[in-house]
Amino acid sequence: MNSEPDIAIIGAGAAGIGAARRLAQTGLSISIFDALPRLGGRAWTYKTSVGAVDLGCGWLHSADRNPWTRIAEESGFEVDRRLTAWGEQYRSLGFPKAEREDARRAFARWSHRVATGQPASDRASDALDPDGPWTAYLQALSGYISGDELERISMKDYAAYDEASTDCNWRVPTGYGALISASLPVGVELHLATPVEALTLGQSRILLQTARGTVRARAAILTVSTNVLAGGAISLSSALDPWREAAARLPLGNNEKLFLEIVGESPFAPESHVLGDPHDPTTGTYYIRPFGSPVIECFLGGAGARVAAAEGHRAAFDRAIGQLASLFGSSVRDCLRPLIASDWAHTSSIGGGYSHALPGQADARIALARPFDNRLFFAGEATHTSDFSTAHGGYESGVRAAEEAISALSPRSR
Known part of the structure; x- marks a missing residue:
């Protein structure tokens, strides 16, 4: 492990990868650390027995200006530009x-x-x-x-x-998370399953304490979620209290996904959609057989996601199957099997879905994005003033933080 990189990046999600891609063009030495045993953060394409599913972000929002669209095309990932069934209600059920x-x-x-x-x-x-x-x-x-x-x-x-938002939403058939995880540039020293436990501001270096030892970086880019930054998972100097406070004003909401496998004959049409119950604020919304695959994606937000996190996966699957049975008939219970579910609320290195500003606190995004002492820089979707809650907002914030770090370390290397 390089114990003295030029720049350390904490977090290997969309923002951290965005920062690394920009920094890789400079010749600076880069080390990236993440508590998870995988790349991607809240972007996670999970391989199941019936195909890959995105447990995190799954849509190229504002795709006509989304940098991940260009990256996908340059990297050989297919981008599906067809209109989707979101907003429709299959047979008005x-x-x-x-x-x-x-x-x-x-x-x-x-x-x-x-x-x-x-x-x-x-x-x-x-x-x-x-x-x-x-x-x-x-x-x-x-x-x-x-x-x-x-x-x-x-x-x-x-x-x-x-x-x-441009309301242009496209998809990556092989997985948005797979695209993001495949986009880390070569030459970046990657340390997965390596949480940063403490960040100390030395006189000339930033010290990162990990289980594998101490890293002394000339500069650092912190991309962790607002719930992690506002909490105590990383020990920080009291000088960074204003950033912790800004993060607390931008909490992560609750969002979870459940995937059901369709087995045998069923009434479920490819590329269709239903809202479970429009009169229930906890309802799931169901995208059926995306790309023709034998799965149903149930998306839960807010109160519905909190119920799922509190009651557990079994109860959440039972509730989802019950909503589908109420629309399609009780016989569908025989052809639906729980496949996989997210658990972002209980993922300690993340702690929820994506950020929103509390009433009166929208300007906290600007406060959170400010550099500290021109050597500690902040990125992540929550630091973006208009594209927060998206992977492209995370990416753009990472590029912005990288530009700030480059300017601070070697202005002529731009």
């Missing part, structure tokens, strides 16, 4: 067309108020229709989009994301 249109109008009214109103409270829930019939539906959407209920979401923060 449990959610008739008239109700869907009414619910969409409610979402449009809420979105307009968020973009134009933004009262002093900055609470997204304050943009709801009083006594509106679609509050549960909007809370479910908030869970999918932001990982939490509207009462805990900043209007300003949500509006920044919504304005920047």
Whole structure:
């Protein structure tokens, strides 16, 4: 292990890999550390008996400007640009067309108020229709989009994301996580299953304490999740308390995925979608047979994801199968088998889904992204002011932090 690299990167997710890709062009020595035994962070393509599934990010959001789209094409990964079934309800099961249109109008009214109103409270829930019939539906959407209920979401923060989004969503058939993990450049010294336990600010070096020894780096880029940074997993100097406090104002929401295997004959059509129950804020949303594969992806957000984390996988699978049976008929229980589930809430080196700003705290993203002493730099999706909660936001933040580090260490090497 190089005990004195020029730059140490803590975290080997999209942000850490983005930083490493930019730094690899400079000739500086780079070491990257991650507590997990794999690359990718919240991007994880998991190989099952019936094919690969993405337990973390799965969609190239804003794909027409997403840097991972270009990286995929340059690396030989296929990008599927077809329109998907998200937003549709297969055969209107449990959610008739008239109700869907009414619910969409409610979402449009809420979105307009968020973009134009933004009262002093900055609470997204304050943009709801009083006594509106679609509050549960909007809370479910908030869970999918932001990982939490509207009462805990900043209007300003949500509006920044919504304005920047192009609503162009493509897929990587072999897995978004596989793409990200395959994108670490050569020449970077990689240390997996090596958590950084303490970060100390020496006079001329940053000291990283790991189980494999102490690393003395000229500069470091910290890309860990906000829940990890705000917690005590990494011992930090009190001089970094403002960054911890900014991270606490940008907590990770709750998002989990369950995958069910389809066995034998079934009524499930390829590339179809259903929302479990539009009147239940904890409902799952189900993408059926993506790319024709014999699986159903159940996505849970906010309250639904918290219930799954609290009750465990068995109960979560039972609930998902029950929702599908209520739509497709009880006979589908015989052709659905639990396959694999995420557990981001209990992954200690991550601690949740993706970041959202608490009401009144959108500017914490700017505070979190500030360098410390021109030698400790911060990246990760939470530091991006408009593309937070995405892998491309993470990547772009890593490139930005790398540029800052390059400028600090050797301005002429740009």
